[in-house]
Every structure is written in structure tokens, then in C-alpha cells.
Amino acid sequence: MDLGIAGRRALVLGASRGLGAAVTNALAQEGVTVLAGSRSARSDGASSLPEEVRALVRPIAVDVSNRAALTATIAAILGQGPIDILVNNSGGPPPGPVRAVEAQVWEQHFAAMAANLFEATRLILPGMIERRWGRIITIASSGVEQPIPNLGISNAVRAAIVGWSKTLSNEVASDGITVNVVLPGRIHTQRVDELDAAAAARSKQTMQAVATASRASIPAGRYGTAEEFASVVAFLGSERASYVTGSRVRVDGGAIRSI
Numbered sequence: 738m739d740l741g742i743a744g745r746r747a748l749v750l751g752a753s754r755g756l757g758a759a760v761t762n763a764l765a766q767e768g769v770t771v772l773a774g775s776r777s778a779r780s781d782g783a784s785s786l787p788e789e790v791r792a793l794v795r796p797i798a799v800d801v802s803n804r805a806a807l808t809a810t811i812a813a814i815l816g817q818g819p820i821d822i823l824v825n826n827s828g829g830p831p832p833g834p835v836r837a838v839e840a841q842v843w844e845q846h847f848a849a850m851a852a853n854l855f856e857a858t859r860l861i862l863p864g865m866i867e868r869r870w871g872r873i874i875t876i877a878s879s880g881v882e883q884p885i886p887n888l889g890i891s892n893a894v895r896a897a898i899v900g901w902s903k904t905l906s907n908e909v910a911s912d913g914i915t916v917n918v919v920l921p922g923r924i925h926t927q928r929v930d931e932l933d934a935a936a937a938a939r940s941k942q943t944m945q946a947v948a949t950a951s952r953a954s955i956p957a958g959r960y961g962t963a964e965e966f967a968s969v970v971a972f973l974g975s976e977r978a979s980y981v982t983g984s985r986v987r988v989d990g991g992a993i994r995s996i
């Protein structure tokens with residue numbers, strides 16, 4: 738299927754590795770110029786792309802937890818040209834129970850995972866509205882539908898993202914802009930390895946035992962690949978997905994038990 742977005746320009750945040758890097762590469766393979774933002778300004782996997790695709794990936798340094806730096810970077814990006822596709826993503830919070838989280842820690846993670854992404858979107862939206870075309874995709878977590886034990890901050894902050902995204906989708910649908918949230922279940926990235934290692938240390942099991950049990954709990958019987966996840970995001974970012982908005986899209990191998 739031709740996704741119909743060759744020549745478009747995207748900003749992917751949290752793009753140096755894992756889900757963000759895979760989304761960057763998937764969009765570039767569709768002919769999209771991708772500004773791939775992260776603190777380290779790399780983009781994993783881009784070096785194995787064909788040269789003409791790799792040339793479309795432009796790593797940029799940006800720290801989404803630093804609002805002033807983020808807004809300055811977005812102003813500079815918009816000074817060079819429009820953004821048609823925005824993929825809101827960032828690093829996940831540390832694991833832990835929710836009951837002991839102090840207000841200051843909530844504020845810190847809400848800023849990095851939610852408020853600063855809302856602000857990035859606010860700055861990019863006027864250009865999309867003017868051109869009457871835009872795609873805003875935010876990566877959240879299956880934890881918003883089925884809270885994940887010991888990932889309290891993620892479960893809570895990401896629920897706010899879903900409310901924001903749905904409200905925004907209604908406000909801009911008639912401007913030709915779609916706004917959707919994607920919910921990864923267990924997609925095999927470095928973060929998932931780190932979470933499995935932390936769970937192994939807590940439960941005094943091997944990491945392999947934790948991962949095996951985790952895979953067995955998923956109807957598909959395995960973790961997803963970052964490429965499988967990225968294909969869904971690329972579709973939501975495409976011309977073909979023009980009538981999909983205000984949705985939460987699961988990419989979880991059936992892990993969420995409810996319908």
C-alpha cells in the first residue's frame with residue numbers, strides 16, 4: 738500500500754532507539770523527511786537503511802524534560818519548514834509502586850511525559866491548521882487500559898495523555914488533522930529488557946525466567962518487534978488513515994484482556 742506521505746516532514750521525539758527509532762526508520766522508508774529528536778541525537782538502525790532513505794533521517798538534540806530547550810528547538814525547526822507529522826514520545830519513568838510517589842516526582846514526570854509534549858503539539862498545530870493537514874500520534878502504554886503492576890507513574894500520567902489526545906482530536910478534526918494514541922504492550926526494546934532485569938532483581942529470579950513468564954502471558958506468545966509497532970504508527974501518520982482520529986490503537990499481541 739502506498740501510504741501517500743512521500744515528501745512530508747515529521748518530527749519524532751524520543752527517537753534515538755527503541756520505538757522512536759523504529760518509527761523514524763518506517764517513516765523515512767515512506768519518503769518522509771524525519772527530524773529524529775533525542776538527547777543523544779542518534780537514530781539506531783538508520784545506518785542500515787539504503788542511502789537515499791538514510792538521507793531523510795536528520796537526528797537532532799532535544800531534551801523533552803527541558804521545556805525551554807524544547808520550545809526553542811521547535812521554533813528553530815519551524816523556522817526551517819513545516820511539520821506535517823508529529824510523533825510524541827519520550828523515555829519511560831522508573832518502575833515502582835504508586836503509593837509512595839511524592840508531589841515533586843509527579844510534577845517532574847508529568848512535565849517530561851505529558852505537559853511538554855502537549856506544549857510541543859501546541860506550537861506545531863497552527864501550521865497544520867493553516868495547511869489543513871496534520872497527524873499527531875502519541876505513544877502511551879497498554880497500562881492506560883490495564884494498569885501494569887509496579888509501573889505506577891506510567892499508568893497514571895499516561896491516562897492523562899489519553900484524555901488530552903481525545904479532547905484535542907475533537908477540536909481539530911474539521912481542520913484535516915488526526916490525533917491518535919498508540920498503546921504498546923510488550924515490544925522488545927532496551928527499556929523492556931531493563932524492566933525485565935529490574936523485575937528479576939526484585940523477585941530473585943533470572944531475567945530469562947521473568948521474560949519467559951511475561952511472554953507466556955501474552956496471547957501471541959512473544960514480545961512484539963519495534964518494526965511491527967512502527968508499521969502501525971506509520972499507517973496512522975499516513976494519508977490512508979485520514980478517517981482514523983480520537984482513537985487508542987493497541988499494539989500488544991492481545992495482551993490487554995478486555996475488548
Ligand SMILES: NC(=O)c1ccc[n+]([C@@H]2O[C@H](COP(=O)([O-])OP(=O)(O)OC[C@H]3O[C@@H](n4cnc5c(N)ncnc54)[C@H](OP(=O)(O)O)[C@@H]3O)[C@@H](O)[C@H]2O)c1
Pocket residue numbers: 750751752753754755756757758774775776777778779799800801802803826827828829830849876877878879891921922923924925926927928929
Ligand atoms: N517498549 C514497550 O513495550 C513499551 C510499552 C509501554 C510503554 N512504552 C513507552 O514507550 C516509550 C518508548 O519506549 P521504548 O521501549 O522505545 O523506550 P527506550 O528504549 O527507553 O527509548 C526511549 C527513547 O526516548 C529517548 N529519551 C529519553 N528521555 C528523553 C528526553 N528527556 N528527551 C528526549 N528524548 C528522550 C531516548 O533517547 P536518549 O536517551 O538519547 O534521549 C530513547 O530514544 C517509553 O516512554 C516507554 O515507557 C514502551
